[in-house]
Amino acid sequence: MTRLKKKKLEELTEAERETFDMVVRDRPVKPRDGHIGGPFDIWIRSPEMGRRLVGLGGFFRFKTSVDRRYIELVILATGSFWKAQFEWWAHEPMARDAGVPENIITALKNGETPTFDDPADEAAYNLANELQHTHELSKESYTAGVTHFEEQGVAELIALCGFYTMVSMTLNGFDVELPAGAEPPFEK
Numbered sequence: 001m002t003r004l005k006k007k008k009l010e011e012l013t014e015a016e017r018e019t020f021d022m023v024v025r026d027r028p029v030k031p032r033d034g035h036i037g038g039p040f041d042i043w044i045r046s047p048e049m050g051r052r053l054v055g056l057g058g059f060f061r062f063k064t065s066v067d068r069r070y071i072e073l074v075i076l077a078t079g080s081f082w083k084a085q086f087e088w089w090a091h092e093p094m095a096r097d098a099g100v101p102e103n104i105i106t107a108l109k110n111g112e113t114p115t116f117d118d119p120a121d122e123a124a125y126n127l128a129n130e131l132q133h134t135h136e137l138s139k140e141s142y143t144a145g146v147t148h149f150e151e152q153g154v155a156e157l158i159a160l161c162g163f164y165t166m167v168s169m170t171l172n173g174f175d176v177e178l179p180a181g182a183e184p185p186f187e188k
Helices: 015-027 047-062 067-083 086-099 102-109 119-134 139-173
Strands: none
Touching: 015 047, 015 119, 047 067, 047 139, 067 102, 067 119, 067 139, 086 102, 086 139
């Protein structure tokens, strides 16, 4: 990280260490030298906020009513909008694993509007894209969203856009670097 001073485990406050331990316990990636990566090192600097955000992120990634494919599509659409290098790097393989078609991933990475074969993919994309670009959701996109995801799913996808906007802003604001050897997905 170019802006956040790395702390070793022994430098963390008691509250930071508790949050660090909670994050590490729930993440498949294990830290190196007290460094977790992504937004997590930033979030533990405010332990209460960090605990809440990690919990909310866990809900979005694993407990929503919306299929993982559409969750990851919305995350990529949001990461692309914000040109969040780390976010895209982390979620592109997850999107692929969740079944997001390659042509959609490529289009989003290139800042283009994808071509859709699945109307639910299009509904998820339109929801994220409209909120990010116009700050509103058209009647047509809302109706399509409810058709494919029901009201609960639309509420979750809208909140997901907000959450990953915050994640992207955190990553960009602190200039979180990609791991060594990783290619940046977006030009700076």
